[in-house]
Amino acid sequence: MxxxxxxxxxxxxxxxxxxxxxxxxxxxxxxxxxxxxxxxxxxxxxxxxxxxxxxxxxxxxxxxxxxxxxxxxxxxxxxxxxxxxxxxxxxxxxxxxxxxxxxxxxxxxxxxxxxxxxxxxxxxxxxxxxRSLANKDRRILSNIAYNAEEKYAQIITCYPDLVNRIPQHLLASYLGLTPETVSRIKKKMK
Amino acid sequence: MxxxxxxxxxxxxxxxxxxxxxxxxxxxxxxxxxxxxxxxxxxxxxxxxxxxxxxxxxxxxxxxxxxxxxxxxxxxxxxxxxxxxxxxxxxxxxxxxxxxxxxxxxxxxxxxxxxxxxxxxxxxxxxxxxRSLANKDRRILSNIAYNAEEKYAQIITCYPDLVNRIPQHLLASYLGLTPETVSRIKKKMK
DNA sequence: AGAAAGCCTTGTTTTAGGTCAATGCACAGC
DNA sequence: GCTGTGCATTGACCTAAAACAAGGCTTTCT
CATH class of the missing domain: 2.60.120.10 (Jelly Rolls)
Structure with a gap:
């Protein structure tokens, strides 16, 4: 441990x-x-x-x-x-x-x-x-500069594990989106 | 210096x-x-x-x-x-x-x-x-959890100097808002 | 096994904030 | 003293995402 x-x-x-x-x-x-x-x-x-x-x-x-x-x-x-x-x-x-x-x-x-x-x-x-500062800077930029789809795309690129590890509504909240929006984005992207 | x-x-x-x-x-x-x-x-x-x-x-x-x-x-x-x-x-x-x-x-x-x-x-x-991490965390939270008015209110509370130091459209961008929105918020708040 | 909770999806409606456009002001440069 | 640029404001319109609502699928609890 x-x-x-x-x-x-x-x-x-x-x-x-x-x-x-x-x-x-x-x-x-x-x-x-x-x-x-x-x-x-x-x-x-x-x-x-x-x-x-x-x-x-x-x-x-x-x-x-x-x-x-x-x-x-x-x-x-x-x-x-x-x-x-x-x-x-x-x-x-x-x-x-x-x-x-x-x-x-x-x-x-x-x-x-x-x-x-x-x-x-x-x-x-x-x-x-x-490292942590650099990551938080990127997150801040994605918050202010990206739309919902871009935010989602970035996170599944940077942290592909995250999607499998946590329920989708938490991921949505992490991105500042609603679960519904994330659901629709996923549908649209495939 | x-x-x-x-x-x-x-x-x-x-x-x-x-x-x-x-x-x-x-x-x-x-x-x-x-x-x-x-x-x-x-x-x-x-x-x-x-x-x-x-x-x-x-x-x-x-x-x-x-x-x-x-x-x-x-x-x-x-x-x-x-x-x-x-x-x-x-x-x-x-x-x-x-x-x-x-x-x-x-x-x-x-x-x-x-x-x-x-x-x-x-x-x-x-x-x-x-200190910097703590500040960035607060900014991230204000990005995902606050609406435009709350974001503006927080920043003029935390960094009152900022308003006098930089043009308003930069402040707006820092908050992830448009200059027009900030202008309207200011009007509404007084 | 059956009930309940948690979660995701899909459809419809609403709204906050963005976009576009016009106006006015203040200051810098010629 | 004029002209151009940068910036703030205001109004009209539009759109992305939120809110609301309903249904279905899993997982968990009793």
Missing amino acids: FDILIQHIQEKVQLTADEAVRLQDYFTSKKLRKRQYLLQEGEVCKYMTFVVQGVLKSYVIDERGIENINFIGWEGWWMADSYSFFTGEKGVLNIDAIEDVELLLISKEQYDQLMIDMPVMSNYFRILYE | FDILIQHIQEKVQLTADEAVRLQDYFTSKKLRKRQYLLQEGEVCKYMTFVVQGVLKSYVIDERGIENINFIGWEGWWMADSYSFFTGEKGVLNIDAIEDVELLLISKEQYDQLMIDMPVMSNYFRILYE
Whole structure:
């Protein structure tokens, strides 16, 4: 379980055997069943979560009661309400499991301590965030510059797995579309 | 000029006097007049740019010839085509000056070297990116969950300066709206 | 097995925001 | 002082996608 995290880290930075062992102490593991919450709106996001197994979604509920997907994360991804985690203020995101999940959690305190104790991990997160920023930029552009069809086309190109991994109405919400619209686009495209 | 960068860095991490001096060697300065390009679509983004003075915009042009604003940056902000800068692949963004600007540039090579030479700077960028991720997340949510009026309301709350700093049609594009729509919203709101 | 929930599809109607077009203003350049 | 360009506003019209509604297919629960 823990080796998946280590492996993931080693793709970006070089850890010594000793570091890999010490790293373990900063994390706690957790399992959630499908539909269980990891975080609820209004709470402070105290943990950053590495997904070892399964899929989670983060989202906000708007005034109309509609779920708006912020992010979908599965094996090898990190999940958090980043605004809340980094500022310590109350968050707006809900995070819950859309399949049974296995997680590794690091608290804000442990994260801060880790950044001091192991510079290589600060480096790791910097590199992780670099990629993440680039991805979010692309998503922002697709939101403001693309129409429904282009958005859908881009996502199935960039994340072909996603379609098989999550129900279509979540994909729709991730794109800022309704399930009906996605259904019609799929029909049109084949 | 350089002290603005140092000052900005000191808000996030502690630099020794020696580090602050050495840091200077990694950067080159550059001035651009209004309307000049810093980066054009199809180029590899070789530099990350700190804005000392003035305002720049990054954007893509879509098939209809319409400019879609990715980001607006002024004093104290960093600009780049992050995807291109971090991957080394060709980028899609244009960046140009909407006022005369003074910039500090760091090349990808110097950036990578800096991350090795001065761990404190890797730390700085990690912290910078943390904030940046949180902001981009909020922008993504406002894109998918808000209507035109809510988007406009959020931006004038979060970045009240922006309205005075840039022409309205750029603000509109940043929000993924047309200038006409923003004009009508403003009228309605007062 | 039967009921219920969750999900996808398809059809119809509605609407927010885009598109197109015209006008006016302010400023820069000659 | 005029001319051209860039920008904001307003009105009329249009369209992409949302909303609403109904039906059918799976999967899950009892």
